[in-house]
Amino acid sequence: MEESIYSMSINASTQQVAVWSDHTQERIALDAIQKINHIATLPEVTVKIIQLVEDPDSTAQDLNKIITNDPALGVRILKVVNSAFYGLPGQIASVNRAIVLLGLNAVKNIAIAASLARLFRGGQICPGFDAKDLWTHSVAVATATKQLGDRSRLELPDEAFLAGLIHDVGIMVEIQTCRAKFVEAFDQFQANEQLSLRQAEQQVLGANHEHFGAALCKAWKLPDSLTYVTGFHHRPLDLAPQHRTLACLVHIADIVAARAKVGLSVSVDTREVANELFESVQLTQQVVDEVCRQLPKAIEQADFILHDAA
Numbered sequence: 402m403e404e405s406i407y408s409m410s411i412n413a414s415t416q417q418v419a420v421w422s423d424h425t426q427e428r429i430a431l432d433a434i435q436k437i438n439h440i441a442t443l444p445e446v447t448v449k450i451i452q453l454v455e456d457p458d459s460t461a462q463d464l465n466k467i468i469t470n471d472p473a474l475g476v477r478i479l480k481v482v483n484s485a486f487y488g489l490p491g492q493i494a495s496v497n498r499a500i501v502l503l504g505l506n507a508v509k510n511i512a513i514a515a516s517l518a519r520l521f522r523g524g525q526i527c528p529g530f531d532a533k534d535l536w537t538h539s540v541a542v543a544t545a546t547k548q549l550g551d552r553s554r555l556e557l558p559d560e561a562f563l564a565g566l567i568h569d570v571g572i573m574v575e576i577q578t579c580r581a582k583f584v585e586a587f588d589q590f591q592a593n594e595q596l597s598l599r600q601a602e603q604q605v606l607g608a609n610h611e612h613f614g615a616a617l618c619k620a621w622k623l624p625d626s627l628t629y630v631t632g633f634h635h636r637p638l639d640l641a642p643q644h645r646t647l648a649c650l651v652h653i654a655d656i657v658a659a660r661a662k663v664g665l666s667v668s669v670d671t672r673e674v675a676n677e678l679f680e681s682v683q684l685t686q687q688v689v690d691e692v693c694r695q696l697p698k699a700i701e702q703a704d705f706i707l708h709d710a711a
Contacts, residue, residue: 426608430571430616433578443621446471447512451622454509461500464508468496474512478503481511486702506559513623514566518707520573527584529591531665532573538664539566541696544703545654548692554683555646562703564630567623568651569668571614571631575606578613582606590667598668599635610668611635635670638677649681657693663700 443451449467453459468475475496482499483492493499500508521536543565550561575583582605590601602609614631630648633640634655637648653674659666679685 426603426612427616429606429608430574430612431619433613434574434616434620443513443516446474447516448622450509450512454505459505461497461505464500464505465497468500468508474515477515478508478511484702504559510560510563513621514563514707517563517567517570520570520577526576526580527587530587530667532576534665535569535572536664538658538666539569540703540707541658541661541663541700542566542568542651542654544699545657545692545696546650548695548699549650549654549657549682549684549689552684552688552692553650557647557650560624560626561647561650564627564647564651565654567614567618567627568630568634568655569610569614570617571610571612572668574613574617575602575610579606587667597670599670635668638675638681642681646682649678653678653682653684653689657689657696661693661696663696 446467450464453463453467468478478496478499479493481487482489482503487503489502493502503511518536521532521539523532525531543562546565547562550557572583583602586601586605587598589605590596590598593601599609599611611632611634615628618628618631625644626647629640629644630651633645633648634651637645637652640648655666655669656672656674658664659669660672674686674689
């Protein structure tokens with residue numbers, strides 16, 4: 402039987418009950434996703450890119466052959482490599498050269514980000530909730546995650562930006578699989594100041610957006626690091642230490658974006674960063690405050706490479 406990501410809980414005293422509960426919620430999310438093909442399936446070119454990058458024998462030339470069949474993706478890659486976001490010198494006109502400079506993992510992340518953006522299309526879902534505003538928040542969290550990661554002394558995976566971008570995708574899965582129930586949960590959340598959005602989702606849908614986000618990552622066969630982020634970004638310290646770093650960074654970035662009041666941050670449960678989180682990612686409050694101040698300018702660079710994807 403496939404191991405659930407929720408078996409990573411480190412709270413031994415409550416582990417048996419917690420794992421049973423999370424397995425149930427995970428099944429609810431997986432069942433919902435399997436009913437709709439347009440969410441459960443990535444574009445063919447993106448799937449091919451993920452498979453190729455996971456092959457240790459693959460080369461930039463192999464990846465270039467795949468991208469040649471998708472001109473729009475090729476244009477996006479050139480746009481990224483020539484943007485201030487990556488800060489690479491000179492103007493790059495060759496996709497193959499761009500792949501060499503960016504690296505295979507970065508190109509994979511660009512392809513996934515473009516696919517992800519399509520899920521956030523649409524306007525107002527209900528009073529107080531607009532999908533475009535959630536995308537704006539996600540871009541802010543992605544930007545802050547990269548900024549925090551750059552300032553951390555830790556060796557971080559290439560997925561830092563993508564991790565922030567994808568963290569709340571479970572909300573869009575809920576909307577596309579059980580919209581009426583999500584609206585009901587959101588209404589309950591707005592009507593009760595003591596209720597978090599995750600708690601309202603749990604009551605109405607039987608699972609929350611962490612479960613739905615992790616289920617989508619599994620369906621898309623994304624790296625485990627992204628599954629941990631979507632499944633635990635509100636509670637990263639529940640993960641085993643070797644799996645929590647990226648989720649901790651996204652959790653802090655979520656708070657930064659909420660403090661900066663960028664986009665729709667209704668899912669952010671707190672505006673304070675726990676001391677243990679600072680220790681986990683080797684950052685300080687001073688660094689977080691600096692990232693918060695610089696966030697608007699950094700978002701402009703991220704918007705430049707993402708704005709036509711959504």
